[in-house]
Amino acid sequence: MKNFLLLSMIALMLGSCVSQRKYDDLLAQNKRLENRIDRLEQVRQSYDQLVVEHSNLEQQHRSVSAERAELETRAGNLRSSLDDLNREYEELVNQNRMLLSSATEERQTLVEELGRKENEIAQKERRLERLERDLEAKEKNLNELQASLQEREARINELNDQINAQREILDNVMAGINQALLGFSDTDITVTQKDGRVYISMSQELLFAKGSDVIDAKGRGAVIQLAEVLNANPDIAITVEGHTDSDGSADRNWDLSVSRATAVVKILTRAGINPKRITAAGRALYHPVAPNDTEVNKALNRRTEIILSPDLSKLYDLIQS
Numbered sequence: 001m002k003n004f005l006l007l008s009m010i011a012l013m014l015g016s017c018v019s020q021r022k023y024d025d026l027l028a029q030n031k032r033l034e035n036r037i038d039r040l041e042q043v044r045q046s047y048d049q050l051v052v053e054h055s056n057l058e059q060q061h062r063s064v065s066a067e068r069a070e071l072e073t074r075a076g077n078l079r080s081s082l083d084d085l086n087r088e089y090e091e092l093v094n095q096n097r098m099l100l101s102s103a104t105e106e107r108q109t110l111v112e113e114l115g116r117k118e119n120e121i122a123q124k125e126r127r128l129e130r131l132e133r134d135l136e137a138k139e140k141n142l143n144e145l146q147a148s149l150q151e152r153e154a155r156i157n158e159l160n161d162q163i164n165a166q167r168e169i170l171d172n173v174m175a176g177i178n179q180a181l182l183g184f185s186d187t188d189i190t191v192t193q194k195d196g197r198v199y200i201s202m203s204q205e206l207l208f209a210k211g212s213d214v215i216d217a218k219g220r221g222a223v224i225q226l227a228e229v230l231n232a233n234p235d236i237a238i239t240v241e242g243h244t245d246s247d248g249s250a251d252r253n254w255d256l257s258v259s260r261a262t263a264v265v266k267i268l269t270r271a272g273i274n275p276k277r278i279t280a281a282g283r284a285l286y287h288p289v290a291p292n293d294t295e296v297n298k299a300l301n302r303r304t305e306i307i308l309s310p311d312l313s314k315l316y317d318l319i320q321s
C-alpha cells in the first residue's frame with residue numbers, strides 16, 4: 001500500500017492523468033468497499049433471520065409443551081380406566097369362583113364377559129403403551145428443541161454483544177472526533193454516523209486551494225488532530241475518498257480526487273496510523289451530495305470524506321458458525 005501510494009504520487013507529479021493500471025486499482029478498491037457494505041447488510045439480514053428462527057423455535061416449544069401436557073392427561077385417564085377395569089376384573093374373577101357350582105349357562109355368560117373384559121384390558125394396555133412411547137418421543141423432541149433454542153439464544157446474545165460493542169466503539173470514536181475538532185466550524189467539517197460507520201466530511205476550503213492537491217496548514221492541523229483519535233482506536237478501518245464538483249473535465253476531476261485523497265492519507269500515515277488500515281479512493285464528480293447547479297452546492301460537493309468502519313470479522317465468524 002505504501003509503495004502503491006508512492007508510485008501514485010510520482011505518476012501524478014510526472015503527469016496530470018491517471019494510468020489505466022492505477023484507474024483499475026482504484027476501481028478494485030471501490031469494489032472492495034462496496035463488498036464490505038454488502039457484507040454488513042448480510043450480517044444485519046442474518047441477524048434478523050436468527051431472530052425470526054428464534055421466535056419460531058419458541059412457538060414450537062410452546063406447541064410441544066401443550067401436546068406433552070395433553071398426552072400426560074390422556075395417559076393419566078387411561079391409567080385410571082385401567083385401574084377400574086382391573087378392579088372389575090378382580091370382581092368378576094371372585095364372582096366366577098363363587099358361581100362355579102351354579103348353572104352352566106350362567107357360568108358360560110360369566111366366562112364370556114370375563115373374556116371381553118380381558119380383551120378390553122389388553123387393548124387399553126396396548127393404547128397406554130403407544131401413548132407412553134409417543135410421550136417419550138415428544139419429550140425427546142422437546143429436549144432437542146430446548147437445546148436448539150438455547151443455542152440460538154446464545155448465538156443471538158453473542159451477536160447482540162458484538163453489535164453493541166461495535167456501536168459503542170463507534171460512539172466513542174465519534175465523541176473523540178467531535179472533541180478533537182471543536183475548533184472547526186460545521187461548514188469546514190461535519191461528522192455523522194450512518195449504517196454502522198462514521199463519516200467525516202472535510203470541505204475543500206479547509207484542506208485545499210481551488211484545483212490544488214496540496215493541503216494548507218489549517219487543513220493539515222485538522223487531519224493531524226483526527227489522526228490522534230484514530231491512533232487510539234486501532235481496530236477501525238479507514239477509507240479516504242476525494243470528491244469534486246462537475247466543473248472541468250472528468251479526467252481532471254478523477255486525477256484531482258485521487259491526488260487529494262492520497263494527500264490526506266500521507267498525513268495520516270506520517271502521524272502514525274498503520275497504512276494497512278487505510279484505503280484511498282477517488283470519486284471525482286460521480287457521488288455528489290447536492291446538485292451541481294449553484295456555487296453553494298458545488299462547494300458542498302468539493303469535499304474529502306474519511307469513512308471509519310468497525311472490524312466485523314467476529315460477527316462474520318458467529319454467523320457462519
